[in-house]
Structures are given as structure tokens and as C-alpha cells.
Amino acid sequence: MLHLATVTDPDWARRAIEHLDRILLDHAHLEKKAAGNAVALLFQYPEHAALMQPLSALAREELEHFELVLTHLTERGIALSRLPAAPYAGRLRAEVQGKEPHRLLDLLLVSALIEARSCERMKVLAEALETDPAHARLARLYRGLLAAEARHHRIYVELAGAVFSASEVAARLAELTLKEASILATAPKEPRLHNG
Ligand SMILES: [Fe+2]
Ligand SMILES: [Fe+2]
Numbered sequence: 001m002l003h004l005a006t007v008t009d010p011d012w013a014r015r016a017i018e019h020l021d022r023i024l025l026d027h028a029h030l031e032k033k034a035a036g037n038a039v040a041l042l043f044q045y046p047e048h049a050a051l052m053q054p055l056s057a058l059a060r061e062e063l064e065h066f067e068l069v070l071t072h073l074t075e076r077g078i079a080l081s082r083l084p085a086a087p088y089a090g091r092l093r094a095e096v097q098g099k100e101p102h103r104l105l106d107l108l109l110v111s112a113l114i115e116a117r118s119c120e121r122m123k124v125l126a127e128a129l130e131t132d133p134a135h136a137r138l139a140r141l142y143r144g145l146l147a148a149e150a151r152h153h154r155i156y157v158e159l160a161g162a163v164f165s166a167s168e169v170a171a172r173l174a175e176l177t178l179k180e181a182s183i184l185a186t187a188p189k190e191p192r193l194h195n196g
Contacts, residue, residue, distance in 0.1 A: 065145060088194035
């Protein structure tokens, strides 16, 4: 279960397929950011032993995804270049409360929601790509990532549960899930994994 309040409009995938090079470039940056986010948590919360092994493994897996997407970029003749950050993750992170222990709870749950939306978007994209044999290779890439991204979502929710009570996690997750949906609903319409 992905804890998302909304589902992606299939029209998003149609528009994404018209800009696959940009979607792949965006995706490469997102995998790198996902790894960096997990590593940042390792540095910021070393006193939480329960977080260390799972976040380290998750960071490694995100870097493997980054390398996989890089391979696809290279095959398409696209150089990795800078891309201005889409507003989605920044707006979601702005919801993180500043004071501990709420900050840690929110960082874990915001990470969980970003993983969930990435997974949901990749599934929609995989399904759209699978309708055209010309996109078979990219369809396999996205189909192949779904299980890992769903697991990452689950890991972040479980890590929140390792530090906070089940009722605290459920209550804050419900709030942030609604925020995530409203942020996405007002995101720009440019072709990005986390745009409208
Ligand atoms: Fe990933
Ligand atoms: Fe992930």
C-alpha cells in the first residue's frame, strides 16, 4: 500500500512519453537525490541505530538505480546535465517541522511519500510505455524499478514506526499524504516525474 491520496492522470504519462529524454534526465537526478537523502539521514541521526542499516542499504540501491538510468541516458546519447529542481520535493520538505523529534518523523514520512509517488508514477509510465514496442526497453526499466521503490516507501514508514508510536505515525502520515496530493495538484505541467 502506497499511502497516496490521489492517482496520476493517465494524460501525465502521455505527455511524459513525448519528452522521454527529459524524463530520464529528471529521473537520474531523482535517484541521486534519493541516495543523498538517505545518506544525509545517516549523518544527521547516528544515535538512532535502527535507521543505520536500512538507510545505508537503501542509499546503495538508489545509487544502483542512478547508474542504471545513466546507462539509458548514455545509450540515448544524452549527457547528464543540471536541471532546475522541480518544486514538488521542496514544497513537501517545507512541511517538515523544525523541532525534534517531529523533524525526524516528518523527514521519514516525507521521504516515504516521495518514494510512493515515484513508484506510482513509474507504474503509470511503464504501463503507457508497454503499449508501444518501440519503448520496450524503457518499459522494462520502469517496470523493473517498481518493487524496489514500493519497498523504499515501506521502509521509511517502518523506520518511522521504529522511533515513534503507531498512532503518531498514522496521524502525521494522514496529514502529509493530503499535503502531498495538494502540492502535486498545483505542480507545473512541464514534463517531470513529480510535475502535474
Ligand atoms: Fe530508486
Ligand atoms: Fe527509492
